[in-house]
Amino acid sequence: MKFGDFESLCRLTNLPVCTLFVGNDSSLLSDHPKCKLNSYDAGSAYIVDLSDLVVTAVAILLAAYCVIKTHEKLAAVETVNKWLGAVNVALTVSFFWMLMLAGFVGFQLLPDGSAFSLFSILISTIIVLVGIGYIAADTAFGVTDTLKPKADRPFYSPGLFFVYLIFPIISIALYLCAQLVIVFRFLAVRKPLLWLLGALVLFVLSQIFMLVISDEICNGTNGRIDGTMFSTLLNFGSLVMIYFFWNSITEGDGDEYFDDPIDKHNP
Numbered sequence: 001m002k003f004g005d006f007e008s009l010c011r012l013t014n015l016p017v018c019t020l021f022v023g024n025d026s027s028l029l030s031d032h033p034k035c036k037l038n039s040y041d042a043g044s045a046y047i048v049d050l051s052d053l054v055v056t057a058v059a060i061l062l063a064a065y066c067v068i069k070t071h072e073k074l075a076a077v078e079t080v081n082k083w084l085g086a087v088n089v090a091l092t093v094s095f096f097w098m099l100m101l102a103g104f105v106g107f108q109l110l111p112d113g114s115a116f117s118l119f120s121i122l123i124s125t126i127i128v129l130v131g132i133g134y135i136a137a138d139t140a141f142g143v144t145d146t147l148k149p150k151a152d153r154p155f156y157s158p159g160l161f162f163v164y165l166i167f168p169i170i171s172i173a174l175y176l177c178a179q180l181v182i183v184f185r186f187l188a189v190r191k192p193l194l195w196l197l198g199a200l201v202l203f204v205l206s207q208i209f210m211l212v213i214s215d216e217i218c219n220g221t222n223g224r225i226d227g228t229m230f231s232t233l234l235n236f237g238s239l240v241m242i243y244f245f246w247n248s249i250t251e252g253d254g255d256e257y258f259d260d261p262i263d264k265h266n267p
Helices: 007-012 016-021 050-074 077-103 115-141 158-186 192-211 214-220 227-250
Strands: none
Touching: 007 016, 016 077, 016 115, 016 158, 077 115, 077 158, 115 158, 158 192, 158 227, 192 214, 192 227, 214 227
16 A cells, blocks of 8 residues: 555445545446445435444444533534545544544643633634545545546545544544553553553454455455444444543542642652
8 A cells, every 4th residue: 555545445445535536437436345335225315334324323322422421521426425425534534633632631731621722622623624624525526626636546645645544543642642641640540541542452443344354344244244334333432432531530539549749749
C-alpha cells in the first residue's frame, strides 16, 4: 500500500471512503472490494450491509445514552453513496479531532467544564467537520478539479489518505500519551488504565476485522456479512471503554483517588 493510494484498501474491505472515487464510472468499484456483500430489497432502495446497519443503529442509541449520562454528570444511488461517504469521512476525522482535544482537558489548559472550554472544542470540531466534508465532497464530485483523482490513478488522494488513515493514529497516540501523563502524574490509583488498555485492544481488533480479515469473512459467508459489522461493534466497544475510563477518573474526589504531589511531601 502506497501513501495516498486507497486502491489496495478498497479491494480488501467495504470502506465508505471508497465510494468517493467512483466519479462518473461506477465500474471502478466492480472489484472493490473483491468480495461483494449481498443486497436486500427494501422497496425503493437496496440495503447492502444490513448487519452493519443494525449494529450501527444500536451503537448510536447506546452512544446517545452515554452522552446523556455524561451530560447529567457534568450538569440518486451513486450520488447518495458518495455523499454518505463524504459524511462518513468528515464525521470520522471530527471524532478523532475531538478525542485529541479531550485528551488535553485534564491538564486544565482551559477551565474544565467551562463554557469557553466546551465552545472552543465544539467550534473547532465544527470547523474540522465542514473543512474535511468539503475536501471529501470535492474529491467525490470534482467541484474544482483540484482534489478530484486523475483518470490514471482513480483511487489516489494523499489528502484524504492523511486525514482518514494517518490523522486518527496521531490523535489516538496523543490521547493515550496525555492520559498516561494524567494518570501517573495526578492520580493515586492506576486501575483506570485497564479501561484505556481495553479501548486500545478493541480498536486494534476492529482494524484487524476491517482491513485484514474482512474479505475472508465475506467469502466464508457467501457475501452475507463481512468484517465491517464486527469492526463497528468493536469500535463502539472501544468508545464505551473510553467513557468508563473518563468516568473512573472523575468519579472520585477524595484523597484516596487524587494524588497531591505537594501535601504528600509535607510532614
